[in-house]
Amino acid sequence: MTELRCRKTETLAGDEEAERRQNEPEPQTERVNEPVSAEDGGSVSSGGAGDDLQQKDEGEVKEEDGLHKQEESTRPRTSVKRSKSSSTSGFLQRLLRVFLGCLAAVACGMLYAVYLSTYHDRKFWFSTRQELEREITFQAGSGLYYYYYKHMLAAPSFERGFYELMIDNRTVSGQTINAVERLSLYPELITSFIYRVTGSQDFMEPIYFYIGAVFGLQAVYVTALFVCSWVMSGTWVAGMLAVAWYVINRPDTSKVDHAVPLRDNWALPYFSCQVAALTGFLSNNISSATEMFCYLTMSATTFTFLLVWEHSHYVLFIQGLCLFLLDSFDLVPSRKMADIHKVYLSSLFLAYLFQFQNTTLLSSPLLSLLIGSVLARYFQQKMKVGPLVARVMKLFLHFHLVFTTGITFSYLVKKLLPVSEGDFILKFLEVKFGLNTTTDFVTNFLLCQESLQTPRQDLFLRLTQASVLPFYLLVLTVCLLSTLQTIYRRLSGQPMKTNLRLEDGRIGEQPEVIYHVFHTLLFGGLTLLFDGMKYLWTPYVCMFTAFGVCSPDLWMTVFKWLKLKSIHPVVLSLILSTAVPTIIGFSLWREYCPRVLAELSDLQEFYDPDTVELISWIRSQAPVAAVFAGSPQLLGTVKLCSGSAVTSLPLYSDVNLLRRSEDTYQVYAMRSAEDIYKILTSQKTNYVIIEESICTELSLNKGCRIKDLLDISNGHVVYDKGEIYSFSKHGRFCHEIKMNYSPYTNYFTRVFWNRSFHVYKVNSVISFQY
Numbered sequence: 059m060t061e062l063r064c065r066k067t068e069t070l071a072g073d074e075e076a077e078r079r080q081n082e083p084e085p086q087t088e089r090v091n092e093p094v095s096a097e098d099g100g101s102v103s104s105g106g107a108g109d110d111l112q113q114k115d116e117g118e119v120k121e122e123d124g125l126h127k128q129e130e131s132t133r134p135r136t137s138v139k140r141s142k143s144s145s146t147s148g149f150l151q152r153l154l155r156v157f158l159g160c161l162a163a164v165a166c167g168m169l170y171a172v173y174l175s176t177y178h179d180r181k182f183w184f185s186t187r188q189e190l191e192r193e194i195t196f197q198a199g200s201g202l203y204y205y206y207y208k209h210m211l212a213a214p215s216f217e218r219g220f221y222e223l224m225i226d227n228r229t230v231s232g233q234t235i236n237a238v239e240r241l242s243l244y245p246e247l248i249t250s251f252i253y254r255v256t257g258s259q260d261f262m263e264p265i266y267f268y269i270g271a272v273f274g275l276q277a278v279y280v281t282a283l284f285v286c287s288w289v290m291s292g293t294w295v296a297g298m299l300a301v302a303w304y305v306i307n308r309p310d311t312s313k314v315d316h317a318v319p320l321r322d323n324w325a326l327p328y329f330s331c332q333v334a335a336l337t338g339f340l341s342n343n344i345s346s347a348t349e350m351f352c353y354l355t356m357s358a359t360t361f362t363f364l365l366v367w368e369h370s371h372y373v374l375f376i377q378g379l380c381l382f383l384l385d386s387f388d389l390v391p392s393r394k395m396a397d398i399h400k401v402y403l404s405s406l407f408l409a410y411l412f413q414f415q416n417t418t419l420l421s422s423p424l425l426s427l428l429i430g431s432v433l434a435r436y437f438q439q440k441m442k443v444g445p446l447v448a449r450v451m452k453l454f455l456h457f458h459l460v461f462t463t464g465i466t467f468s469y470l471v472k473k474l475l476p477v478s479e480g481d482f483i484l485k486f487l488e489v490k491f492g493l494n495t496t497t498d499f500v501t502n503f504l505l506c507q508e509s510l511q512t513p514r515q516d517l518f519l520r521l522t523q524a525s526v527l528p529f530y531l532l533v534l535t536v537c538l539l540s541t542l543q544t545i546y547r548r549l550s551g552q553p554m555k556t557n558l559r560l561e562d563g564r565i566g567e568q569p570e571v572i573y574h575v576f577h578t579l580l581f582g583g584l585t586l587l588f589d590g591m592k593y594l595w596t597p598y599v600c601m602f603t604a605f606g607v608c609s610p611d612l613w614m615t616v617f618k619w620l621k622l623k624s625i626h627p628v629v630l631s632l633i634l635s636t637a638v639p640t641i642i643g644f645s646l647w648r649e650y651c652p653r654v655l656a657e658l659s660d661l662q663e664f665y666d667p668d669t670v671e672l673i674s675w676i677r678s679q680a681p682v683a684a685v686f687a688g689s690p691q692l693l694g695t696v697k698l699c700s701g702s703a704v705t706s707l708p709l710y711s712d713v714n715l716l717r718r719s720e721d722t723y724q725v726y727a728m729r730s731a732e733d734i735y736k737i738l739t740s741q742k743t744n745y746v747i748i749e750e751s752i753c754t755e756l757s758l759n760k761g762c763r764i765k766d767l768l769d770i771s772n773g774h775v776v777y778d779k780g781e782i783y784s785f786s787k788h789g790r791f792c793h794e795i796k797m798n799y800s801p802y803t804n805y806f807t808r809v810f811w812n813r814s815f816h817v818y819k820v821n822s823v824i825s826f827q828y
Contacts, residue, residue, distance in 0.1 A: 155294075159288055159294035159297070162284070162294050163281045163284040163285055163288070163294065164281060166280055166284055166301045167280045170276060170277055170301065170305060171274055171276060173654070173658070174276055174315065175270070177657055177658060178318070180660065181316075183665075190674070190699055193265070193699050194666055194669055196695075198691060198708070199690055199691040199693075199694030199695070199707075199708025200317040200319045200320045200694070200708075201695055201698035202241070202319075202694040202707060202708060203245075203246060203320075204268060205697055205698040206243050207250055207264070207268055209223070210223075210247065210250035211250050211259075216254060219250070220238070223237045223238050223247075224237070224238055224414075229697065229703060229704070229707070230705070231704065231705050232741060239413055240712065242368050244365050245271075245321075245324040245366050249267070249271050252271075268318075275323070276312065276314055276327065278330070279312075279326060279327035282327065282331045283297070283300050283301065283304060283330055283334075283598075283601045284298070284300060285334045286300075286334040286337050286601050287299075287300040287601045287602075287608075289334070289337055290337060290570055290571060290574070290605040290609070291604075291609040291635075292609070293608050295608055295639055296605050296607075296608035296639065297604070298643070299607070299639050299642065299643055300601045300603075300604035300605070302647075302650075303526045304600045304601075305654065306526075306650050307526065310517060310521070310592050310593070310596045311593065311597045311600070321366065321369075325367035326593070328363040329359070329370070329373060331355065332356055332359035333377075333577075335352045335353075336352070337573070337574070339353055339356060339397075339398075340390060340569040340570040340573055341569065342556045342558075342569065343557075353397060356398075357401045357405065360374070364419075365412055365413070368418075368711050371418075371419060371423075371424045371425075372422075372423070373594065375424040375427060376580050376581060378402065378424055379427070380576035381573065382427065384572060386453060387453075389544065389554065399428060399431070399432060402428055406419055417476065420471050421468055421471040421475065423464070423468065425467075426465065427460070427464050429464060430461060430462070430464035430467065431460050433459075434459040434460045434463065438455070441456055445551070446549050446550050453549075485501060486501055486504060486505070489501055489502075489505060490505060490510075497770050497773070498771065499720045499767050499770075500717065502767050502770065502771070503764075503767055504710065506767070509589055510589070511588070512586070512588075513585060513586070514589075517589070517592060521599070524650075525646070526600055526603050527599075529603045529642070530603040532606070533612065534575070534579075536565070536606070536612055536615055536616055537566060537571055537574075537612070538566075538575055540564060540567075541571070541572050542566070544567045544572070554567060555567055560610055560611060560614055560628055560631070561614070561628060562614075564611075564615065564618075565611040565614075566615070574602055574605075578595070578598055578599065581594050581595040581598065582595050582599075607638045607639050607642065608639045609635060610632050610635040612635075613630070613634045614627055614628065614631040617630065617631060669815075672810070672812070672814075672815050672817070673695070673696070675817070676702060677699070677700050679809075680702065681744070684703070684744040685704065685741070685742050685743050686703070686704050686743070686745050686746070686747060687705040687725075688704075688722065688746065688748075689723070689752060690707060690708035690709075691708050693705070693706060694707065694708040696747075705718055705721075705722050705743055720771075721737050721740075722738075722746075723764055724737055725748055726764050726765045726768060726791065726792050727765065727768035727769065727774070727790070728788050728789060728790050729772070729788055730788045730791075730801075731791070731795070731802045732801070735805040735806075738820050739820065743820050745809070745818065745820065746806070747816070747817050748792050748815070748816045748818070749815060750813065750816075751814065752764050752765070753790075753792035760782075765790065766782075766784075769786075774786040795818065796816065804821070805820070807819045807821060
């Protein structure tokens with residue numbers, strides 16, 4: 059405006075009027091021109107009224123210019139204040155939401171731990187039992203781990219106890235083993251160390267501290283599931299629903315209520331934390347600080363998971379396959395996949411060192427997959443470019459290269475290093491899938507274990523009654539179809555959107571959702587083959603289903619497919635993501651809350667007087683250096699309660715110990731007294747315990763009874779018209795020895811018996827009596 063006024067003073071009056079009409083604002087021009095055209099007939103004069111009008115107009119222009127400048131000077135300040143106040147209120151809202159979510163997550167974990175502790179005490183009358191009766195409640199041979207915890211506390215120092223476990227010659231007869239490596243005893247080492255240094259012995263018994271640590275880890279497990287569902291759905295209501303389903307389906311989500319010291323009870327909480335950290339790490343909408351926190355958490359939990367469970371590398375191999383698919387279809391940034399590979403490799407290396415150069419980790423399928431994937435990415439750097447057909451062909455070549463390289467690496471490691479478990483697992487899988495048959499006792503014994511059999515239909519019936527399975531199938535179908543659409547877009551060359559909005563309706567383009575789709579499919583497929591895998595699959599079914607029904611993105615994806623127009627889809631998705639979990643939560647609370655409370659109020663009776671009597675006899679009558687033979691589960695209890703050496707251990711991941719168990723089980727076969735005597739003396743056995751429950755076992759599944767497996771292995775089986783009969787020139791040893799006649803009395807002397815157990819001393823000097 060200043061330049062305009064300068065030019066007006068240098069030009070003629072007519073030019074001034076024309077230029078003013080062109081450059082002045084429209085409202086001002088109309089107000090000036092109307093009186094001029096009325097008085098002068100549209101003519102322009104250079105004096106008098108024209109000059110007065112020009113001066114008046116210039117004054118108005120200056121006034122307008124001043125007002126505009128004043129508005130421009132005040133408007134930024136107002137907008138800055140509004141943006142600051144809105145950002146502050148938004149930050150406070152997010153902070154409050156995060157605080158409430160964290161509070162709910164911690165509360166759910168603590169309440170679950172209290173629930174487990176109360177239920178365990180009610181089920182076993184734990185607080186009213188004597189020490190011996192409490193230890194016997196550790197079922198399924200899991201009490202063996204608690205024995206080493208007691209040993210560490212009884213040692214003069216932590217260092218001395220740790221040294222004795224590394225050269226343990228008082229557990230398995232005739233063998234010196236590294237118990238820390240063989241039985242993965244790091245949980246007991248860490249727990250005993252914390253118990254010592256914190257001075258907990260002054261106010262808490264060791265057994266309560268031990269089971270309290272396990273229940274505390276279960277609280278961490280539940281909290282991690284809560285956080286994982288919360289991160290994926292954006293609302294902590296999903297976390298509460300996931301915890302509710304987890305508690306309702308407790309028989310299919312955890313074994314902690316009847317076998318506390320099991321390795322998976324210690325390990326799976328760390329795996330749950332690792333999955334939660336991985337979920338956050340794969341997410342696109344996180345800050346660099348949050349991503350670093352997730353990366354560090356993932357590193358620590360992966361290493362700990364490998365350290366405390368001998369089967370952990372198989373679980374991580376399944377997880378690695380999920381991530382391998384994400385990387386192959388270009389659904390996650392290459393930078394993140396490289397970081398995850400670093401986590402896996404560093405964790406494997408550290409676990410290899412801490413487990414005393416465990417060669418099983420070097421031949422693990424996880425390491426083979428990592429080696430193959432890294433080499434294939436190096437040789438196929440342009441795999442993710444090109445048209446659809448070319449990319450599909452490159453993808454098949456990539457799969458072939460990865461798995462060929464991995465199998466070759468595993469084969470070379472097994473040839474160079476003494477690894478025998480790999481061949482045994484391969485033979486086991488061949489028999490499991492019907493590709494081969496065998497009479498081997500160990501293979502058939504493992505196939506008859508409930509955890510390695512096909513799950514029964516009641517598993518899916520229970521999940522359906524708890525309403526988790528129908529909603530799971532719905533959520534999985536929507537997410538899987540959306541994931542397949544995303545894979546097709548990526549193979550077609552379309553970029554993956556990182557800043558998704560609710561209106562997009564593409565839940566399958568979120569990397570963390572795609573990972574969990576692959577995760578639940580692979581673990582679900584294994585659950586259909588092995589019943590024990592349900593403890594890995596069912597918790598994430600609860601989490602994944604809770605995320606789906608509480609996620610507006612899932613409902614928006616469905617409405618986008620249906621092309622809903624009658625109601626605004628965004629509004630309807632927000633309504634359903636709140637209404638559906640509310641209805642589900644109310645129905646679960648109404649139906650299952652009374653059941654849970656009834657479990658806590660119901661006093662169950664668990665008392666095993668025969669086992670108590672047996673252990674009391676061993677403590678009082680048997681020599682301290684005596685060696686006992688029997689079933690692995692019973693020997694675990696004997697070792698825990700008496701400390702005596704045993705011939706075998708309830709450890710089904712060690713083939714050598716399983717072979718020793720096969721020799722001990724021969725007392726239930728149709729073998730001669732001389733054969734049994736030779737077997738037991740070769741194991742330096744002093745006493746053999748025969749269990750009535752095994753000797754006279756009656757089961758509908760006759761092919762899985764111990765005596766049937768032994769008859770098949772020993773060739774004492776006759777097939778006649780589809781029926782199986784056992785035949786041998788010797789009677790069944792466990793029956794014949796009770797007759798108390800020669801030649802059995804020559805080799806064995808009965809020293810204790812009750813309704814459940816018969817204990818025989820293996821004579822060191824044979825006395826021939828006829």
